[in-house]
Amino acid sequence: MSAGRLELTRFVEVTSTNAARLYGLYPRKGAFIPGESDADLVIWYPEGKLAPFQLKNEMLHHNVDYSPYEGKIFKQWPRYTILRGQVVWDRDHDGLLGKPGQGHFLHRGPSTLKGSLSNEPWDIHGF
Template identity: 45%
Template sequence: VISTDHCPFCFKEQKELGKNDFSKIPNGGPGVEHRMSLVYNGGVAEGRISLNRFVELTSTAAAKIFGLFPKKGTIAVGSDADIVIFDPNEEMTISAKNHHMNVDYSAYEGVRVKGVTKTVLSRGDVVIEDGKYVAKPGRGEFLKRGLFNSPR
């Protein structure tokens, strides 16, 4: 499984708390927005993993571990229509200047990646389109977990 805890703190006013005492630095960093591109670029585009393994690592295995499979983590009749439309050929340079996270830096600032998420559907509804969040507020749902299901 490849995931991110996505626990960002801005440098200004938050990370700067540890300037003179490292024990006061809030722990965590931003990562969720670029996770798919980073994994695709470093895995599939560089020949380290197959496209099927990419899907398994970023979707199916997590759904199984959290007891949400097959409602989540697969495209099948009866499953939620959670789908990512991903352009494997588009390239971008990661920067805090163009990301959508409410944080003033990126740990991957200046990294060029191949593979960009274009559209995201959640339960069949478009929630991200052309890289912009378009979902209506309050559309989330509580997901009751099942038992742990080994990803293998």
């Protein structure tokens, strides 16, 4: 990754693993463990393969008319998103490939992130 940026393992921890732990979805989400996880993955472009671009709200797939990131310059973007082993996003070929109803609702379990359900203070370095 670029200088001054998170290491890859820390990026995964902050964006996936800790969020899944906080919301009681780990290890089904936030990990890649055979037999336990859903195999949902986001594959990014190799470093330097995507030209910098300015984000516009119409590039996003959401039902709101605002993003705090609109207008910012990005050097990276997901190339593929894989949901339970099937490609549902392919930026280079047709974009959104997922179908309505393809996702599944998951019931939350208890949080397993340290400090999230106790009187312990939050450790910002652990999240």
